[in-house]
Amino acid sequence: MTHLPNSMEARDIAYHFHGYTNAVRHAEIGPHIMENGEGVFVTDNTGKRYVEAMAGLWSVALGWGEQRLVRAATQQMENLSFYHNFGHRAHPAIIELAEKLVDMAPVPMSKAYFTNSGSEANDTIMKMIWYRSNALGKPQKKKLISRNRGYHGVTIASGSLTGLPNNHLSFDMPIDRVLHTTCPHYWKEGLEGESEDQFATRCAQDLDAMIQAEGPDTIAAFFAEPVMGAGGVVVPPSTYWEKIQAVLAKYDILLVADEVICGFGRTGRMFASETYDIKPDVMVLSKQITSSYVPFSAFLVNDRFYEPVAEESGRIGVLGHGFTGGGHPVGAAVALENIAIIEERELVKHAAEVGSYFRSRLSTFADHPLVGEVRGIGLIAALEVAHPNQDIAPGKMGAAMADYLLQEGVVSRAMMDACAFCPPLIISRDETDLIIDAVEAGLTALEKHEF
Structure with missing residues (x-):
């Protein structure tokens, strides 16, 4: 397709490097x-x-x-356009948001950590899981399991958790320590004559067999979306989560619920962990947390997760991780107003x-x-x-x-x-x-x- 010189389309082709796009095709058809x-x-x-x-x-x-979100961002920019949370610093919006998120979590949580995207959140969780295993004196307990067709981001670490081929091809991914188990899509993955309950049992058995083969003492965590998004909107069988959680509890493996798509009402409950009676150690939040008016993300951790990490930072003298924009005041203000609107309406x-x-x-x-x-x-x-x-x-x-x-x-x-x-x-x-x-x-x- 030919575009007029200096048109927006022609300028996009000339200067803009797109994500999730066939670059050769884009040069032909434009945006x-x-x-x-x-x-x-x-x-x-x-x-x-x-x-x-x-x-x-x-x-x-x-x-x-939504003008209330515009006003929340504008007012926060006027009051305090930026501040960080390094070295014991904080600002009112991020303190209020951390408290709000911990209080509204469907299971007991201890702390909120702030990042800029779902990818960054999952990447950070992976690092902290490894940090935690070292703190517990279990340096071998580092492997992470996610699922085929799961989606957890695109950074090198979180993109390795993602179980979609095009997120790995030519990127030299996935990295080691990351494994993938059965996708819980009964319509595609179920065997002939197999009921949904039998399929859910098989998914749990597949997970158990992988843990046994790798060695239970080497598996640190299981990452999963309550409902899979980019993998095709995969709704799990009714008994799936009950059986998966039983396997994880058997081997003392952390559960990370990736609520990036599911959180803040998408499944008809505030969090999909409520919808499926999931009791995660970590909850990953992004996207609808600000209605994407501002790039923003967070994750919540329980005491079981947090305390060894906190103690290790005390031993070393610092937790050597953070982002300039993590907990950005504008994002925090918009998130608070966004959640307020979801609740009020x-x-x-x-x-x-x-x-x-x-x-x-x-x-x-x-x-x-x-x-x-x-x-x-x-x-x-x-x-x-x-x-x-x-x-x-x-x-x-x-x-x-x-x-x-x-x-x-x-x-x-x-x-x-x-x-x-x-x-x-x-x-x-x-x-x-x-x-x-x-x-x-x-x-x-x-x-x-x-x-």
Whole structure:
């Protein structure tokens, strides 16, 4: 596609190095440029309006243009535009936020640590797990287990936890000490004749067998999203978490619940750890914590995790880790206001109710000849698109569906043959109907299309 010289598209091609993009293809077609946002809608530079059915990147809980967040950021910039938390320093916003997060956690937590993204948070947790093992006199207890198709970030360490091939290929990843076990996707991974409960049992047995093979004394922690996001919106079988936690308890292995996508109402509870009765040692928070108005993240740790780390810092004289922007006052102020709005407007309850309506409507496509599975919980869902021609290479159908939805004015996200939906928590029933209408049109178009 040819773009006019000096156009925004041409300048983007010339100067902007994109993430999660085919760079060669990008040089040919250029960017899709969004200019404005209001509520659940975004508008591109041609004036076309879209339902942003992915909340940006699973993250804009309050939608676009929430003036209370703008004012919170502006006021904090006027009062104290920056300060750090190195060397015993602090500021009011970060103290208030730490207290708020610890108090609202669904299981007892001790402290909040602040970072700038989910990747940084998980990377930091990995370092602190190794630090903790050394503090406990267990230098061999360093291996970490995550899951195939799991997503925990893209830094060298957190990207190694991520269990998606394209996050590893040509990057010389994953690093050692990181292992991957079974993805809990019954529709794809279940064996013929195997019930969901039997599949959950097998997932737990696979984990137990891996721990035994590696040596229980070498495994430090298990990282998992309560509901898997980028791996395809994988909702675990009903007994999965009960059985997995029993295995971890058997071998004294820490549990890290990655709530980066699930936290702050996405599953119809404030945290997905409540939804699935998960009792983590660490909770990872980002994305919806500020509705992504400001890059910000945090993780919460319990006493079991914190105390050996604190004691080791006393022995050494310092905890030699931190970020200039960790606990940034503007991010902390926006997070506090964002959480206040979620609570005041009862958006967790709203997400549960509207999510149930949306998923019930999406489920009407379950018998469509191009639909393999409809899945989801709360206000997050996916449509697995299949094609009767078994010669079609895997991965094409999700992208084709997402392209048709975009034409119909809906932004979704393709993940192999799945098309994901994760709209802002504020979305109304009528607005979800716009997504459903687009899905219906997309399936009709795909059915007629010759691959």
